[in-house]
Amino acid sequence: MNEKNKLLIDLIPDEWGSKLERDGFAVVNTHAPPADIQFTSPMHVALVMLSAQPDRQVALNSDRRQTGLAPVGSLELFPRGSDLFALWPTEKQSVLIAFTDDHLKQLAGEEFDNDTFSLRPLSIGSIDRDALEFAKRIKREIENSELGHVDSLNALATLLGVHMLRNYSTIQTRTELRSQGGLTPNTWRRVHDFIRGNLSEKLTLVEMAREARLSPSYFSRAFLKTTGQSPHQFVIALRLAQAKHMITETNEPLEAIARATGFSKHSHLTALMRRKWNVTPSDLRRDRDDIAASGESEGDA
Incomplete structure (x- = not known):
């Protein structure tokens, strides 16, 4: 501003x-x-x-x-x-x-x-x-x-x-002629691809609605009907899933993973992951390493 x-x-x-x-x-x-x-x-x-x-x-x-x-x-x-x-x-x-x-x-x-x-x-x-x-x-x-x-x-x-x-306001609103259903398959595919391709970026409701070629309020309602989640909830769920995959399948630093999946900082990712799964990124990485170490020990034996 x-x-x-x-x-x-x-x-x-x-x-x-x-x-x-x-x-x-x-x-x-x-x-x-x-x-x-x-x-x-x-x-x-x-x-x-x-x-x-x-x-x-x-x-x-x-x-x-x-x-x-x-x-x-x-x-x-x-x-x-x-x-x-x-x-x-x-x-x-x-x-x-x-x-x-x-x-x-x-x-x-x-x-x-x-x-x-x-x-x-x-x-x-x-x-x-x-x-x-x-x-x-x-x-x-x-x-x-x-x-x-x-x-x-x-x-x-x-x-x-x-x-x-x-x-x-004095604005002259346009007539809403669309059905009150969810997103069409083509629109859903386009929006889903857009979200996945921009997980590391700031994703606003206006930007997602623009990708769907819908007004923000109509898009929000149609998205909820299609997915059962608000756009924000859906984006957070995708970010958490991608972060979990990167934590368990790569050796990237946790701070870098948080940024790559659209979280402002590591503590932000940690708070959301703890609330959703009662586990932290450090817990996931430690469990992965313990399992790998256990497998190596069995192989040596």
Whole structure:
């Protein structure tokens, strides 16, 4: 992100919670004391309440403040360039997801064949159950930072961005004429080959959907119907299987294997492998070596 977009992260105090920046979007998992904040937003922002906020005050591009109850699941949207004032008299837990203008325009073009839009701000207390579920999943990914959250956060942010555009923007959506089934055999083969050929690279939902020649949200649904897994879950499973093969069949260093199979670092691979199979890469390599040593001893005898 450029310096202008980093300002959004900088304006939120570090002690309020975890802050992450990715290509085109940023996420903040906040647990803030009573406070107020005022700034001009350099990004498009979605704020989802994870705790009820009585007597919350918000003013957007105006000196007039709305005051009211923001229950759990309330969604607030602040378009890029908005002058925002917000005050909360009680402790606040929330998830904030912010998109650069370029990123949201690209997503709108991929999903709707139209990158001209404006977001519609919401009044205090506007509940969105879908956005709440996205926020809860994003919070879990941030709190389990060793478990592959980069790819998962990218997918969740993409789907939330599509949700925002579809439900709270002026965009003219295209008519979805495709069936609600899974991927066709040819599309599945093309996507599967693309994933296998790029396991060592960052694989985003948008890139996989583009390979399938489908919109991101439709691709996500069709992929789940075809495989029983989300694209992110499927990619992680393939990466783990490839890593296991390389650990047991080659002498490559474990750090190199982690990078070759798309994991950011060895500890990332270790955490996921332990969670899925209750075993670590070092365990697999040691078991392999023990078996080989045992076979050599029997041959000598």
